Amino acid sequence: MTAQEATFNRQVIEALQPIHAPPTTFWSKYIWSLDHKTIGKQYLWAGLLFLLVGGTLAMMIRWQWAFPGQPVPILGPTVLRSSGGVIGPGLYMQIFTMHGLIMIFFAITPVLIGAFGNFCIPLMIGARDMAFPWLNALSFWVFALSQCLVIGAFFGDLGAAGAGWTTYPPLSTNIGTPGTGQTLMVAAVFVTGVASIMGGINYVTTVIRLRAPGMTYMRMPLTVWGQFLTAILNVLFIPVLGAGALLLLMDRLFGTQFFIAGAAAVKGGGDPILFQHLFWIFGHPEVYILILPAWGIAADLLAFFARKPAHWYKGTVLAMSAVTILSAVVYGHHMFQTGMNPMLGQGFTTLTLIISIPAEVLFLNWLRTIYKGSIRLTVPMLFALGMVFVFGLGGLTGLYLGAATPDIYLHDTMFVVGHFHFTMAAASFMASIAGLYFWYPKMFGRMMNTTLGKIHFWFSAVGITAVFTGQLLVGYAGQNRRLWNPYAYDIFKPLHGLNQWTSYFAFVLFFAQAIFIWNFLSSMYIGKKAEANPWQVGTLEWSITSPAPVHNYDAIPIVQRGPHELSNPELVRRLGRDWVGQAEVVAEEPGAARMAQGAR
Amino acid sequence: MHSLNCLALLFSGPFEPVNLLHDASEFGWKIDETITETTVFVVILFIMTVVWMLWSVFMNGPTHKAVFEDGADFKSWRWTALIAALIFIVVDGPLLVHSTEFMWGTFFDFKGAEAKPGAVRIEVNAHQWAWNARYAGPDGTFNTADDIVVLNDIVVPQGAPVIFQITSTDVIHSFKIPNLRMMVDAVPGTVTRMWFQAKETGVFEIVCSQHCGANHYKMRGTVTVLPKAEYDRWAQVTSVNATRAFDSKDMEAHWGWDWAEHSRIE
Numbered sequence: 001m002t003a004q005e006a007t008f009n010r011q012v013i014e015a016l017q018p019i020h021a022p023p024t025t026f027w028s029k030y031i032w033s034l035d036h037k038t039i040g041k042q043y044l045w046a047g048l049l050f051l052l053v054g055g056t057l058a059m060m061i062r063w064q065w066a067f068p069g070q071p072v073p074i075l076g077p078t079v080l081r082s083s084g085g086v087i088g089p090g091l092y093m094q095i096f097t098m099h100g101l102i103m104i105f106f107a108i109t110p111v112l113i114g115a116f117g118n119f120c121i122p123l124m125i126g127a128r129d130m131a132f133p134w135l136n137a138l139s140f141w142v143f144a145l146s147q148c149l150v151i152g153a154f155f156g157d158l159g160a161a162g163a164g165w166t167t168y169p170p171l172s173t174n175i176g177t178p179g180t181g182q183t184l185m186v187a188a189v190f191v192t193g194v195a196s197i198m199g200g201i202n203y204v205t206t207v208i209r210l211r212a213p214g215m216t217y218m219r220m221p222l223t224v225w226g227q228f229l230t231a232i233l234n235v236l237f238i239p240v241l242g243a244g245a246l247l248l249l250m251d252r253l254f255g256t257q258f259f260i261a262g263a264a265a266v267k268g269g270g271d272p273i274l275f276q277h278l279f280w281i282f283g284h285p286e287v288y289i290l291i292l293p294a295w296g297i298a299a300d301l302l303a304f305f306a307r308k309p310a311h312w313y314k315g316t317v318l319a320m321s322a323v324t325i326l327s328a329v330v331y332g333h334h335m336f337q338t339g340m341n342p343m344l345g346q347g348f349t350t351l352t353l354i355i356s357i358p359a360e361v362l363f364l365n366w367l368r369t370i371y372k373g374s375i376r377l378t379v380p381m382l383f384a385l386g387m388v389f390v391f392g393l394g395g396l397t398g399l400y401l402g403a404a405t406p407d408i409y410l411h412d413t414m415f416v417v418g419h420f421h422f423t424m425a426a427a428s429f430m431a432s433i434a435g436l437y438f439w440y441p442k443m444f445g446r447m448m449n450t451t452l453g454k455i456h457f458w459f460s461a462v463g464i465t466a467v468f469t470g471q472l473l474v475g476y477a478g479q480n481r482r483l484w485n486p487y488a489y490d491i492f493k494p495l496h497g498l499n500q501w502t503s504y505f506a507f508v509l510f511f512a513q514a515i516f517i518w519n520f521l522s523s524m525y526i527g528k529k530a531e532a533n534p535w536q537v538g539t540l541e542w543s544i545t546s547p548a549p550v551h552n553y554d555a556i557p558i559v560q561r562g563p564h565e566l567s568n569p570e571l572v573r574r575l576g577r578d579w580v581g582q583a584e585v586v587a588e589e590p591g592a593a594r595m596a597q598g599a600r
Numbered sequence: 601m602h603s604l605n606c607l608a609l610l611f612s613g614p615f616e617p618v619n620l621l622h623d624a625s626e627f628g629w630k631i632d633e634t635i636t637e638t639t640v641f642v643v644i645l646f647i648m649t650v651v652w653m654l655w656s657v658f659m660n661g662p663t664h665k666a667v668f669e670d671g672a673d674f675k676s677w678r679w680t681a682l683i684a685a686l687i688f689i690v691v692d693g694p695l696l697v698h699s700t701e702f703m704w705g706t707f708f709d710f711k712g713a714e715a716k717p718g719a720v721r722i723e724v725n726a727h728q729w730a731w732n733a734r735y736a737g738p739d740g741t742f743n744t745a746d747d748i749v750v751l752n753d754i755v756v757p758q759g760a761p762v763i764f765q766i767t768s769t770d771v772i773h774s775f776k777i778p779n780l781r782m783m784v785d786a787v788p789g790t791v792t793r794m795w796f797q798a799k800e801t802g803v804f805e806i807v808c809s810q811h812c813g814a815n816h817y818k819m820r821g822t823v824t825v826l827p828k829a830e831y832d833r834w835a836q837v838t839s840v841n842a843t844r845a846f847d848s849k850d851m852e853a854h855w856g857w858d859w860a861e862h863s864r865i866e
Contacts, residue, residue: 089814164811170788171771176728176813261789263769272772272787306656311671312680337774337809338785339792342708349699353692360684365671367649368680370656374666377657385653392649396642399691405699406634408707409620409781412774412809478621478778480807484817489805491621491778498618567666578666 006558009213014556017128017210022550032141034133035550036118039140041443043114044436046140046147048520051107052513057099059510062467064092066503068485089484093162094181096482098153100165101185103425104290105192106147111432112293113196113234114143117203117227119439123541123548124221126212126557126583131205139198142191149188156181164482166283169259169275173251183252190245193238200238203231212540212583214559218317219582221539221563222310223435225317226296229324230289237282237289237328244278276335284331288323290424291391294431295320295362298387301434302366303564304537305381306373307578310564311365319358319365326355336407345404352402359395363388374567374578378535379453383434386461387427393465394422397472412482415475421468433460433516440523441530445547448527452519456512463509470502538581539563557583621778624804624825626759626797628781630702634695641691707782710763713795718760718828723856726766726773726786728812729819734856737839743856745846748838752821754806756798757831763795765859774809777823783809791857798825 023029033039056075063072064087076085083091118136122129130136153160158179163172167186170176207228211220220228250256251270258270303310310316332340332348366388375381397419400406410416433456440448474495479486486492486499533542540557541548559582565571567578574586620632660666671677713719723742725732733754737746756762766775768786776783777796784794806821826834847853 089817093811093814093816162814168772168810171812176771261787262767263788265789269789271789273790307666308668309670311669312677313670314672315677315680337783338787339790342703346700346703350696353688353696356692357684357688360687361680363649364680364683367652367656368671370653371660372664372667372669373656373660374662374664375657375660376662385657388653389650392646396646399638399642399695400635403634403695403699405631405702405707406638406695408783409628409631409635409778411783412776473618476620477618480776480809482811482816484814486817488818489807489820491805491807495618564670567668569668 006213010556010558013210013213017556019128019551019554032137034129034137036122036130036133036136037443037548037550039136040115040117040119042140043110043118043143044443046144047107047110047115050102050147050150051111054099054103054107055510055513057095057102059507060087060095061092061099062503062506063087064095064484065486066500068487087484090159090162092484093164093482094160097161097164098150098185101161101189102150104165104286105189106150108290108424108428108432109192109196110143112290112428113227113230114140114199116223116293116297116432116435116439117199117231119443120221120223120435120541121203121206121227122210123442123552124224124539124563125207125210125215126540126553126559127206127210128551128553128556130202131209132202135198136202139195139202142198143195146188146192146195149184149191153181153184153188156184161185166279167248167275168279169248169251169272170262170264172248173260175260175264183249186245186249186252190242190249193242193245196234196238197242200231200234203227204235207231212556212559214583216559218314219559219562221296222299222313222316222320223293223296225320226293226299229320230292233285233289233292233324233327237285240278241282241286244275244282247278248275273335273338276338277331280331280334281328283334285327287420287424288327290428292320292324294387294391294428297431297435297438298384298391299362299366299369300539300563301380301384301438302369302388303566304535305376305378305384306370307376307566308369308373308564309562309566311368311371312361313562313564315361316365319361322358323355323362326351326358330355330402333402333404333407336404337411342404349402349404353399356395356399356402363392363395378437379448379450379457380434380438380535382454382457382461383430383437386457386464387430387434389461390422390426390430390464390468393468394419394424394427397422409478410475412480413475414471414479414481417481418468418471418473418475421471426464426468429464430460436520438535439541440520441534441546442541442548444524444527445530446523446527447530447534448523449519452515456515456519459509459512459515463505463512466505467502467509470498470505474498474502536577536579538565538579538584540582543581543583559583560585623779623781624798624800624802625780625782626799627702627706628796630698630706631781634698634702637698638691638695645687645691707794710793710795713761713763713797716761718757720756720760720762721859722754722756722762722764723859724754724764724766724775724786725769725855726775726808726819727769728771729808729815731775731806731819731821732855735835735839736859737842742859743854745848746839746843747856748835748842749853752806753824754821755824755826755831755834757828758798758801758825759828761795761797764793765857766792766794767857771812772810773812773819776807776809777804778807779804780823785810798823801825801827 071085160181163177247258259272259275261269330352333352479492530546571580723734733750735748736742766786768788773786780796782794782796784792804823808819
């Protein structure tokens with residue numbers, strides 16, 4: 001691209017995104033804001049709040065496994081008064097169902113995709129806002145509506161949803177869970193799906209259309225790549241989940257029998273397994289929906305704080321894209337034990353194991369990125385390294401479950417629970433928190449406290465590893481998931497001690513999050529004022545003031561290079577620092593720059 | 601196959617050592633083998649990763665000058681590609697080969713199991729929250745007067761294939777006997793199958809493995825494995841008793857399906 005072309009492109013893209021006057025009223029500033037940064041923050045608050053709710057529910061499950069049937073401290077005398085302070089089997093199934101659904105759809109999704117997607121994409125590609133700001137605001141408020149439905153479900157007749165987060169019929173129809181809570185939750189998942197599709201369309205369009213001149217696909221930060229691929233998966237597969245949810249709602253409310261078979265079926269009824277196909281053809285991409293942005297954030301942060309370019313950037317991008325494509329054709333491994341035709345099982349086993357190739361490429365690239373670097377153990381870096389660690393554990397334990405034979409023993413055990421908590425919960429959590437510490441200055445204009453951040457990291461890393469390893473171990477020993485009292489079985493009785501220890505670690509992990517909550521809230525007022533570029537990195541968002549102005553860029557930047565041009569000796573010599581902005585024009589030195597370019 | 605006991609000991613702090621459940625079946629070792637060999641590789645890879653990470657982070661702190669390499673040239677990325685391919689071949693390869701071999705050769709070999717002399721056929725009908733099971737009795741036909749019908753207490757012989765056909769009345773359950781290394785979902789409207797062969801006598805627990813409602817946790821049954829002779833005696837006596845107690849008007853007790861009809865799932 002010549003300088004002339006770049007200027008022309010900039011004129012075109014500037015014309016697409018005129019600068020509007022900043023909003024002045026409370027309504028347009030905080031409620032119906034069209035600013036992607038505010039919408040990102042709205043998602044952040046909504047998600048963090050529900051993360052706390054989901055975490056509290058997790059603690060109740062852990063209490064139950066450590067001390068089955070005993071009165072719950074703190075929550076017993078307050079919210080569980082009607083049941084005498086104890087968790088009964090009926091309440092227990094509602095707790096784990098709501099924990100799963102809330103964490104996946106109403107906590108991780110809004111934080112990782114809603115908050116970081118909204119906040120980072122336009123800033124990092126050099127745009128002034130999303131492609132469809134109005135749709136963006138609508139997306140958040142539709143999401144907020146779905147969260148209201150979740151809150152409503154807690155107060156539904158006959159309690160909240162109880163059919164498990166997978167919501168398998170016939171249990172999730174009126175045969176098994178006739179309460180309004182279950183109906184409201186299925187509706188909430190449908191509504192949140194609508195919000196996700198709106199967000200997804202916005203993200204995809206923004207990345208395709210609003211990249212600043214010079215911001216080629218191969219110069220996009222990996223964070224943006226992660227969000228982009230996730231958005232594609234969202235747009236493709238959420239509609240399938242939506243279809244499943246709608247059919248299920250019709251079964252519940254209007255007497256259809258899409259998923260009902262057995263004694264309750266009239267004239268042959270339907271097929272419960274059909275729902276599982278609809279659910280998992282969405283559900284398996286969903287686990288990548290929740291991990292791709294995490295991969296992207298971690299990959300960027302590892303490069304930034306190792307002060308090195310991300311190793312084989314193109315390979316990482318290709319690997320992430322390959323995972324995105326493969327994620328659509330492996331879902332059958334969730335259904336090996338449904339009586340699936342062995343030929344089909346064989347195909348899904350093979351495809352599932354093939355997905356480990358791009359995953360390895362990705363992982364090895366991270367490991368090579370931090371090799372021979374100049375490691376700065378900042379809080380975001382610690383959490384990024386933590387993400388690599390927990391994702392390693394999660395990925396490796398996935399091997400067992402991807403093949404049909406070991407799955408016979410491990411299916412529906414706590415091993416599965418440990419595995420997906422390491423990937424979907426731990427890795428997503430680590431990357432989200434890493435991202436929060438990292439972009440906090442750009443979001444709120446102040447720095448978070450480093451000491452508290454490091455304490456938070458060690459509690460989180462040790463806690464998460466201990467808790468989910470505990471789950472893996474009891475699963476290895478055969479313990480089934482979703483048991484109100486696992487010790488009703490003789491074979492699981494010896495695991496009581498291990499479960500108790502896992503629970504102690506879980507309680508410590510949970511209460512240690514208070515450090516983060518304090519740090520997050522107080523830093524907004526007492527945190528050190530942030531400079532424009534506190535981390536000394538080159539991506540576009542750090543070239544503007546902290547916090548970012550409403551319209552992001554006074555002039556749309558013209559991008560010169562990739563996102564991780566760190567420690568380039570030629571540039572170090574000429575600039576006197578190891579980083580260079582993506583849009584920074586380095587004055588040409590006759591001969592030398594050309595030579596440097598030739599050497600690359 | 602218990603080479604991993606040392607690994608288990610590693611984790612045995614204040615609680616009992618953790619290991620795979622005792623395997624009382626003839627072919628369960630095949631499952632255990634795929635798990636164990638994967639564990640060996642997983643532990644090795646995990647340790648290597650952690651050592652690499654610790655070394656990279658603590659040997660090259662802020663004072664170290666970062667080496668400028670973006671890994672974009674073939675010389676550099678071919679290692680990544682090579683190692684990824686190597687891991688796939690060494691770790692995923694055996695798992696894929698063994699899993700496939702055992703699936704087709706053993707766990708889905710219903711034809712072979714049915715053909716063996718002394719094979720026992722049992723139909724299971726799950727409902728909230730119990731396991732009904734039915735043996736065809738001397739006439740070999742299900743849903744007749746001489747059927748043995750049991751609740752939560754299945755008796756099988758040692759050393760002969762036991763083939764189950766399973767369905768459910770209400771919601772999805774999952775019929776799992778961890779000690780005999782076999783499970784399959786009980787799905788309303790469908791008949792699923794599984795089989796195992798017990799190596800040892802004893803009483804083994806049936807665990808419902810699919811969340812099926814509030815009392816899911818106590819949908820417990822047992823499989824009692826008896827020596828062949830004892831089992832034959834039990835079957836004979838129980839069948840005679842069942843025929844005597846048969847009540848043609850008790851519609852609740854009438855269920856079962858034609859076995860041959862469902863043996864097409866090859």
